[in-house]
Amino acid sequence: MTQGFGFSPQTRLGSGRGRTGILRTPHGDIKTPAFIAVGTKATVKAVLPECMAALGAQALLANAYHLYLQPGPEIIDEAGGLGRFMNWPGPTFTDSGGFQVLSLGVGFKKVLAMNTAGLGDDEVIATGKERLAHVDDDGVTFVSHLNGSRHRFTPEISVRIQHQLGADVIFAFDECTTLMNSRGYQERSLARTHTWATRCLAEHARQTQARRPRPYQALFAVVQGAQYEDLRRQAVRDLLSLSVEGRSFDGYGIGGALEKENLGAIVGWVCDELPEDKPRHLLGIAEPDDFFTAVENGADTFDCVAPSRVARNAALYTPDGRFNVNTAAHRRAFEPIDQECDCYTCAHYTRAYLHHLFKAKEMLASTLCTIHNERFIVRLVDDIRASIDSGDFDAFRAEFLGRYYASTGVR
């Protein structure tokens, strides 16, 4: 363990890779498996940090690219770090901006999951005309989506920014590819991501040294390799072989192109190769069935924009599936979103009211619905953790998923 950071596996799930654990950070412990709520620009959109704490969120994840553009990392540094700046006393994570290489680049408004059969060994299939990001071996050039100004991210710059932001867990700068990329491109990209990981580790060591005695920030590498088992496994081995001044990565992120059907296999390959005592964060995943699959295969933490984004668009989770409250069926539904839910919204408001708020375009709709969805997802992962401890994981999964996917949504 390093200066307030560490991971201790607790209960093992059967004889497989899954487990519960405790992730220690300078700003508090995280019981895993855990859902890390996303607050890209240093705020979970529409919700107060106090509410996030009240609904059980253990940690928040923000984004280096977005905060670099606005307000700028030096301001957050001066403010005393991300947590202080946004009034979140608990653990924080920042993503490196690697995902933006994709989302602002070739992946903009594109479906990440696509059939790659028949594709040649060329670079990219997507024809993103007005890409805002261009990758080369040294880094990425961005055009700001805010004002069109040009910026450059390299592994060193991303790590430096993330040190200024001061999150407890930071991620190595990686290239997030899509399933539209050919195998050849995936290989070249992986080599690049690996080189970048090396540079991130070195810069991390420099920053950690230079910024003493600040609280230790943990650096997680990101495992890429798309849907290819050999690439995924090799990626992990390569990352495990890296060390700078005797230090290696504090944890590992699993990212990139994932088809839902491959999720379990991919997480499994990666976790197979990883040591037990390092935490594994699965990036950007939050559908109920995905949690079970990923946890079973060894993932410890998750982050995802889905609960909040979807809530702002009127989609709500219930034990009986997801539905949209803005549909006419809820105009007179004077009942909570979910009778069984213990969230603030369900305790005080009806579907009819939320329906009205959406129709009236009132921003409280976003707030109340985000509270519910975040609570639902946080609790689901909490329940999964509890089921591992009690030995009821399989039963809980069968019960939960059976009910969740039984109906098509509206009940």
Add this chain to the structure above:
RNA sequence: GGCAGGUUGCCCGAGUGGCCAAAGGGAGCAGACUGUAAAUCUGCCGGCUCAGCCUACGUUGGUUCGAACCCAACACCUGCCA
């Protein structure tokens, strides 16, 4: 009372002889969203026995092979002048 302009589908609003069941918005209805360029995006949106037909652009009548579009009268509405 005079002069001028206007009346289009639930609402606003383009269209000025055939390519018009009629652009665009909005509303309505439904759907999507997985490391947030997302309070965003997509589809539907007159009716029917639906590759066709019917009903529709203030009302009535006319011109024309053919009219939301041209002409006449009428009815409302809006500006300006008295």
